[in-house]
Amino acid sequence: MTGFLALLGLARAGFTAPSFAIFTDLMTGWVCAPGRRTITAMITVADPAGRRAHDAYHRFVRDGAWAMPRLWQSLATHLVARFAATGTVELACDDTLFHHEGRHIEGAGTFRDAVRSTLAKVVYARGLNLVVITLQVRPPWGGCPIAVPVNMRVHRKKDTTTTIGHAATMLTEIAGWLPGRELHLCADGAYATLARDLPDRVHLTCRMRRDAALYEPAPARTGKRGRPRTKGARLPTPAQLSKTLPARAFTTAQVDVRGATVTKLVHVTDVLWYRINKTRLVRLVIVRDPDGVEPDDYFFTTDPHAGAAQIIGRYAARWAIEICFRDTKQDLGGQNPQSWKRRGPERAAALSLWLHAATWSWYLQTHPDGRTWTPRPWYRHKATPSFLDALAALRRALWSGRITAMSRSEPDNTKITEALLDTLAYAA
Structure with a gap:
């Protein structure tokens, strides 16, 4: 609990x-509250005696004189110092929709719901469109990396700043918080244009369009009059290139895909993607399934040494950010706090993501072996803890401290207390 x-x-x-x-009361109440994580439910657990006025907690979220960027900075610097003290700081970026019904929720709008949409049908829903950057943490027990949020912005309808603009602003902030550190951001193809103007010390890895217009590097100046050429000869698109390449152009690579080693055929070449960056070459990687089951895939990076x-x-490790979104919504109830006005909705969403990162940070420091969960008969092959296990361990520690402070120290109460704590740990 003290940790x-x-x-x-x-x-x-x-x-x-x-x-x-x-x-402090809201964060501990958020962890311990059973059921929906409304602010009222948090108060019921954190302040049952009513030491403060009920509306003080709502005003704190809605109008309190504090700034979320300072909370992100303090947590991000701690996480990097603890889990990425050396080497390149690995980051991931994506946007997600926190569902909120109602027309009078500040910052909410109707956006594409990526979870429910398919290639054949696009589904729209109302809520907050959050752009999030996470730190990729390799847990000591191995397997899939853990994505912990380190910055967030809300993208509003008719906002002059795009989701890509929000991501660029956050990247610049994080680079300023971590002077002298190399940063590497992974994002899906929607964020490819971030490569146009990356901050110093930052590289980007993204999926490349199948029909991307690629060129050879600009030729050397000829000494003739006139403006020099800015791009070389046109190259085939990635899809055309993969069709025309002979088999000998591919080499075998052993790839770590979220903790599992997978064999892939790869072809690497440096090209100029003129639409994305007019002066900087990017490294294109064509990935082929040796068994021919999966279609060819295309990635690029601005890191020339990768x-x-x-x-x-x-x-592949970027998938951890999707798990982060799911855990924050389902296990932490990030969409539940009923704060609708002024800065309330944005701050409540940011606090849920902040708490997700704080929970993992606490768990990784206090339970490095990850063995806090009880294997279930229907899940015999589970070998690593999930966020729900980390949250249950934290909830148990917080409830233990509260119950111990109110209980008599008699041996007869031990079994009852342990059974109660086990129940409370997974009650929410």
């Missing part, structure tokens, strides 16, 4: 003393 309170203490500088006390296996592995 989690110490993590909350990282954000103390961003609050006054009274507001920090409310922040190998094919590293590029593919980085992009």
